[in-house]
Amino acid sequence: MEEKQLVKLAKDGDRRAFEALAASCAKEIYNLALRLCGDRHKAQDIAQDAFVNAYKSIGSFREDSPFSAWVRRIAVNAWKNTVRYEIRRYFTKHDSIDDNYESDDGEMKKQYASSDPPADKVLEDRQKNDEIHAVLELLHPDAREMIVLRDMEEKSYEEIAAMTGLNTGTVKSRIARAREAFKQKFIKMQGG
Amino acid sequence: MEHKKAYGLISDYIDGMLKGEQLKNFLAHLKTCKECGYQLDALKNAVQYAKSGRAEDLPVNFLATLSKRLDEADSKKAKMKFSWPVFMKVSGTVAAMLIVGVLVRQIYDTKTIKADKEWLEAESVQKPAVAERAKDTEELKSVKQGINMAALAPLKSEAPAAITYAKKKSAAPSRANMMKAEALPAAGMASKSAAATAYDMAQEAAPAAAVALEEKEINPFGREVYSGMNSKMAPSMKIIFKNNLIWKNAPGILEDNPWLEKVDFTRQMVVLVNAGEKPTSGYSAKINSIVMQETKIVVLYSETAPEKGAITAQVITYPYSIAIIPTSSKPVEFIRE
CATH class of the missing domain: 1.20.5 (Single alpha-helices involved in coiled-coils or other helix-helix interfaces)
Structure with a gap:
């Protein structure tokens, strides 16, 4: 069944139609969440929150973009809400948020990469991803969002603008700044 | 092209966003600027590194968990249709109002009981009642203005x-x-x-x-006033008596008005304005009106003294005025007119 038909059924309250839609893009949304937050448990929560919110508000889906793009937008917002919550929690604990980025001597405090050698391809991929997440984690959330959407999700400037509500010019300059920051963290991580 | 401008275009160049003259100028600068060349390589590597991430498989239980969460969303939706929120809101509001009402009532009752107790104690020890007020004070005016004359039973x-x-x-x-x-x-x-x-x-x-x-003959509902000159009570005081101590403290009143023995203190109380011991005749005390207000009882009274040079009998007098009113726990305020 085509996506449009599924969407129509889901809007009419067909739960199975919605689950079919969710299953078609669940991996995509989960990986987006994972790249954004760098934590598999959190990524699962964020992705599921996005689907639940989409389910509740399927009636407002205007169908001017694919269902997955709509849910992706919801997932990015869900992640941003998580970040805001974590920032508040850090300040509540009187813990500087900068500690999560980099210490004074440049040593990275948060290392998601496992020290154990990968046993197979899956674990190898996971380790690779963890290393990338470790660098992304050092970026400001706005910069992280741009790197994930542009370089990891390979979305166009226009798609990112539509997803974030920013204009294309702002997206372009943010991407340039985010890449510069990412490059510096990447070089430092490599011991440069 | 300036170095700074070219440096800022590296990201756009990687994304293939430079066109025409701008691209030409950028490439020309790149050939001559080692710094920009180095930065371009570094940025390309970083971007490539970011892109090197692999999509991971969904956690095994992802869809099952999602299904459960959708069930929860459905049940919440069903509850919403059952209008639980409306019910909860209404019942919550009613409960909150009841609680507030009960609390306010309790506080009010506590205060009232306390006030009554203090009042009775005050009467027992014959404390002077509420302070006199100066004639024609602002308060007196306001009290007078507040009196609904039509509602008052005229003093007999x-x-x-x-x-x-x-x-x-x-x-x-x-x-x-x-x-x-x-x-x-x-x-x-x-x-x-x-x-x-x-x-x-x-x-x-x-x-x-x-x-x-x-019993009914003794002012069952009235505000009748009895005045005299010989209460035999030396202190000057304005007070309410809710018991027969008045007859012991001011025996002259009962001598003047023996029927007052029949005052039923379970239903009635005595308002006394006692001018106190005076050296001559010519003094007087009189309760002019009693106003039953919502929160208190106001007794308006007057006292007079002989004018200077007036001929008066050289006898000690104890001018007084009393009124019998239904018993009440409201505070009583005496205001001299």
């Missing part, structure tokens, strides 16, 4: 009470009754004391004709 003069009393006593056809009837004119304009005297005389003359007073 002393004479009608005496007349009523004498009439009652004259129910039996006897000489005593005749004497009481004769006493009426005397009581008509003057005071209760005159009527009392007539009553006493009648009682002495025909004790057999004396009839026990019924």
